[in-house]
Amino acid sequence: MLHLRLDNRNSMKTGLRTIVHDRVANDAGGDSAASRRDSLTTRMDRAHLERRLQLEEHHEQHVRRFGKRFFYIESWCSAHAIIRASLRLAGLYRRAQRNAHALQLRENDVLLPNLPRALAGYRILQISDPHVDLSAEIAQTLIERVRGIDYDLCVLTGDYRTNTFGPHQPTVDAMARLRPHFKTPVYAVLGNHDSIRMVPGLEALDIRVLMNESVAIRHRGAELHLAGIDDANHYRLHDLDKARQGIPPDALSILLSHTPEAYRQAADAGFNLMLSGHTHGGQICLPGGYPLIIDADCPRQYAKGAWRFEKLVGYTSVGSGSSIVDVRLNCPPEVTLHRLVSE
Numbered sequence: 601m602l603h604l605r606l607d608n609r610n611s612m613k614t615g616l617r618t619i620v621h622d623r624v625a626n627d628a629g630g631d632s633a634a635s636r637r638d639s640l641t642t643r644m645d646r647a648h649l650e651r652r653l654q655l656e657e658h659h660e661q662h663v664r665r666f667g668k669r670f671f672y673i674e675s676w677c678s679a680h681a682i683i684r685a686s687l688r689l690a691g692l693y694r695r696a697q698r699n700a701h702a703l704q705l706r707e708n709d710v711l712l713p714n715l716p717r718a719l720a721g722y723r724i725l726q727i728s729d730p731h732v733d734l735s736a737e738i739a740q741t742l743i744e745r746v747r748g749i750d751y752d753l754c755v756l757t758g759d760y761r762t763n764t765f766g767p768h769q770p771t772v773d774a775m776a777r778l779r780p781h782f783k784t785p786v787y788a789v790l791g792n793h794d795s796i797r798m799v800p801g802l803e804a805l806d807i808r809v810l811m812n813e814s815v816a817i818r819h820r821g822a823e824l825h826l827a828g829i830d831d832a833n834h835y836r837l838h839d840l841d842k843a844r845q846g847i848p849p850d851a852l853s854i855l856l857s858h859t860p861e862a863y864r865q866a867a868d869a870g871f872n873l874m875l876s877g878h879t880h881g882g883q884i885c886l887p888g889g890y891p892l893i894i895d896a897d898c899p900r901q902y903a904k905g906a907w908r909f910e911k912l913v914g915y916t917s918v919g920s921g922s923s924i925v926d927v928r929l930n931c932p933p934e935v936t937l938h939r940l941v942s943e
Contacts, residue, residue: 640799644811648830648837652796655835663765696884696927701737703745706934708906708915712852712872715942718822719852725749725782726936728757728858728877729791729919732774738921739774743781745920745935752819754782756807757877757917758791758831758858760798768794772801779805787815787826791858791878792834810856812839814847827871828856833878833896838862840869860902860916867912874914875938879903881918885930 641649725746732739761771771794779786786807790796799809808815810828817824825847829838840855840862847853855862855871859878866874881904882891894903901907907914920933 640803643813645842648812648839649796652830652835652837655837656795656797659834660765692929693927696929699928699932700922700926701741702932703741703920704932704934705745705749705937707937707939709941710873710913710915710938711941711943712913713943715940716822716852717942718820719824719940720942722819722824722940723751723753724854724875724938724940725751725754726757726875726877726915726917726938727754727782727920728917728936729759729880729921729923730756730778731762731793731919731921731923732760732778733770734762734921735926738926739777742920742935743778746781749935749937751783751937753817753826754784754786755826755856755875756786756788757856757875758789759793759877759919759921759923760791760802761793761795762923764793764834768798769801772798772805775802775807776805779807785817787828787856789828789856789858790831792831794831810843812837812842814843814845814853824852824854826854826856829862831858832862833859838865840865844869844871859896859898860907860914861896861898863898863902863909863912863914866914867910871912874912875917876914877917877919879916879918880923881905881916881931883918883922883928883931887930889930891931 727742730738730742760775761768784806788802788807788809790798790809799811802809810826812829814825814827817826827843827847829840829843832838838857843855849870853871854873854875855866857866857874857876860874860876863874879891879894879896881889882894885891891900891903894900896903902909902914902916904916904918907916915936915938917936918931918934920935922928922933
């Protein structure tokens with residue numbers, strides 16, 4: 601839980617002015633850029649926007665103050681070296697590096713009751729936790745992997761940035777390189793590594809970021825509703841009730857949540873399907889794929905692959921990228937192609 605000093609109003613207001621007034625990098629149209637910024641502040645509750653900016657600033661200050669200690673391991677300057685040295689000592693480093701770039705296409709049939717016939721076979725490509733600014737090679741691997749995949753909808757479930765602090769423009773620039781290789785439409789949510797200041801830049805790339813909101817998507821005369829919530833792991837600014845607003849009770853509804861930790865709330869809200877990431881499946885696992893760490897407050901069976909809770913069907917991607925260092929053991933990276941199937 602973050603403990604905030606509520607007297608930090610000036611910096612919070614500066615952050616708010618930044619997201620509203622700063623020009624979006626790589627955007628050639630000034631009018632369209634302003635329109636996107638205005639749209640964001642209109643769509644989002646102002647209190648939510650200010651709170652997110654305040655939490656981000658508090659986190660940045662905490663990292664700068666304690667960055668050389670263990671509070672935030674991704675900011676610890678020796679974390680990369682320790683992981684690499686440990687793997688080298690075990691003779692596994694080269695293998696772990698190769699594994700991190702062995703990006704797989706995993707297919708998952710989603711069995712849903714009362715699925716409209718027009719939506720049977722509907723395909724959703726999920727890309728999670730790419731951490732695109734970790735290395736150019738990881739981005740290129742992802743481009744090559746998605747090439748040629750046939751799907752109806754692309755969803756991104758957070759953690760585009762490698763660090764949880766610092767500049768965000770290199771991440772937006774890396775996403776700009778990836779975006780031409782994703783078929784339209786593309787919807788996304790933010791992860792615990794991402795800054796809300798990235799949203800105008802991502803939306804300038806035609807990646808619609810859902811911040812506790814939903815959209816209706818029509819396909820062959822049928823309709824599905826796609827909702828997305830803000831990060832429920834670190835920032836905890838997710839609002840399932842708000843995301844559910846406007847979705848008819850009996851409509852097919854899909855929730856994008858960076859972390860599976862919101863599974864109970866998603867089930868209570870009546871969502872049919874929840875797509876998540878965040879855990880990396882453990883990234884470095886024991887033989888058999890057993891994760892040592894999942895970094896999520898949920899049962900382990902919800903931290904990787906397909907799962908079900910009450911009437912909610914879920915899937916947690918192990919991610920296409922790597923965190924801290926580009927290595928993986930017994931947990932290959934993936935992009936996931938979900939296919940809707942009627943029970």
